Amino acid sequence: MVHIYPFKAVRPAPGKAEDIAAVPYDVVNAEEAQEIIGKKPFSFLKISRADALLPDKDPYSREVYDLSRKIFDDYRDKGLLIQDENPALYIYRVHDGDKTYTGIACCADTREYESGEIRRHELTRYDKEEDRTNHIDIINANTGPVVLLHGSHVEIKKILTSATNEKEPDVIITAPNGSRHEIFSITEPEIVERLCQIFVSIPALYIADGHHRCKSAVNVVEKRSKNGIKLPEESHHVLGVIFAEDEVKVHGYSRLLTNLAPLTPDSFLKKISDIAHVTPYGDADKTEFTLTPKIGRKGDHIFHLYLKGIWYECVIPHNPKMNEIQSLDVSVFQEQVLIPFLGITDPRGDPRLQYLGGARPIRDLMTKVDSGEYAVAIAMQPVDVRTVFSIADAGGIMPPKSTWFEPKLLSGLLVHLLE
Template sequence: MVHVYPFRAVRPAPGKAEEIAAVPYDVVSAEEAREIISNHPFSFLRISRADALVPDIDPYSTEVYELSRNIFDEYREKGLFIQDEKPAMYVYRVYDADKTYTGIACCADTREYESGEIRRHELTRYDKEEDRTRHIDTMNANTGPVVLLHGAHAEIKNILKKVVEGNSPDMVTSAANGSRHEIFSITDSEILERLSEIFVSIPALYIADGHHRCKSAVNIVEKRKKDGAKVPEETHHVLGVIFAEDEVKVHGYSRLLTDLSPLTPESFLKKISDIAHITPYGEADRSSFALKPKIGGKEDHVFHLYIKGTWYECVIPHNPKITDIRGLDVSVLQEQILIPFLGITDPRGDPRLQYLGGARPIRDLMTKVDSGEFAAALAMQPVDVRTVFSIADAGGIMPPKSTWFEPKLLSGLLVHLLE
């Protein structure tokens, strides 16, 4: 069973959401954050990426984390942020192109991450984990949500539908990609109680996005216990937005190769052809987010390679004896091509291997290769949500950058205070 909790959100004052809402801290560099802040002076990136404001200071210095807290306090003092008087849950709805995503913003329980009811499918990197732990600790707040998933549930869907029907959102803002983000408050005690009851009957939640934010929230509890402080109940709670499995979209996560050493493009193609069916793909829709297989079957391992101005479809036949994580397309690519042919043994740290999020059209991959910045690109097929659930249920860890979940939520619309 899992537990969810209403909370008194700190959020932009009426009319301020458009000025404050920002992309998550970890999808932009300090330079990119600095440029966004120059165009949007009240951007939440001033809080989530304060290092962008002081480029001459070590981004992991105490001064940077304290600057984040000082700006947050300043926003509250000036009335840019207000705190809700009553605990609430919130409907978070995103319109993005032809898809609508609807989830519940609330708090989950860090203790259930430790006990396994909140399940992960990725490893966290220590440096990123330490950064967010220090940020949350100094802020005394969760400033960005963890995106969590549960199995499809008709009653939850109906409750959320009734909450938004005929009502205007409390907050509306648009992201740079054109998506529209809306927040609706749920304060009715009967609805809150019923949602809590439903979630107690759900066996597990699954982290889709925000593994570092979730683990860092757990770290805060442990740190404060070690410091001898009494840990309030609210500190055990972590900000999340929970979606049903049929309310999200999963993209593949593309790979980019800086070079093919010790191979040439021709010898690389030849080596792949020794283990896979490989054929020119033909004209590709540059605006699409993935290439549909033309020769690969449903069970086969399919990826698309862009090299020297041409797309190729590569198909490695399915091996029925491999049913675990080793059977994922990204695992097969790593074990059968990247390691033996290019010597890329560390997919987390090898600088020759870079990644591009799946919610990017393939023209972005083509541009990066055509410009000479990269030698080749690999477009991957998406992983089914249920596959992610199964791996997490078994305690498995997927290879890095296996999934790209949509929607991507904005930061600064809802902040959860730890005390």
């Protein structure tokens, strides 16, 4: 079973959401954050990425986190951010193109991460984990939500549909990518209680996005609980937005190679042809986010290669002896291409291997190769969300950059205080 909790959200004051809301801290670097802040001086990135304001300082220094806390307190003192008087659940809805995503913003329980009811499918990196641990601890708040998933549930969907049909959103803003983000508060005691009851009957939640934020929230509890100190209940809670499995979209996570040494483009393609059926793809719609297989069948391992101005479809037949993790396309590409052909054994740290995730048109990959910045691009097929569930249920860990979940939520619209 899992538990969700209403909370008193800290939110932008009326009319300030558009000025404050920002992209997540981890989708921009310091220079990009600095540029955004220059255009939007009240951007929440000043709180989530204060290192952008101190370019000459170590981004992980205490001075950076103290500045984040100072700006957060200043926003509250000036009334830019205000806290709701009563606990509530919230609906976070995103309209992006022809797709609408609707989830429940609430608090989850860090103790259920430790006991396994909140399940992960990726490893966290120590540097990123330490960064968010310090950020949460010093600011005393979860400033960005963990995106969680549950299996499809008819009654939850019915409640959310009814709640969003019967009232206007508290907030409507447009994100930089053109998606529309809406927040609705659920304050009716009977609805809040029923939703909390339903989740007790759900066996598990799955982290889709925010592995570092979730583990860091757990770290803060451990850090503050040393020497037997009893913490306020709120300190055990972590901000999350929970979506049903059919309310999210999974994209493939593309790979880019800076060079093919010791191979040439032709010898690289020849080596792939020795292990896979390779054929020119033909014309590709540059606006699409993925390439639809033409010869690969369900169960095959499929990836598309962009090399010297040509797309190729590469198909490696399914091996029934592989387990679920080994049979992921990204695992097969790593084990059968990157390691033996290019000697790339560390997909998390080798500088020759870069990643491009998300709802990005394939023209972005083509541009990076055509410009000479990269030697080759590899477009991966998306992983089914049920595969993610299955691997997490078994305690398995997927390779890095296996999935990119949509929607991507904005920071600054909902903040949870730990005390």
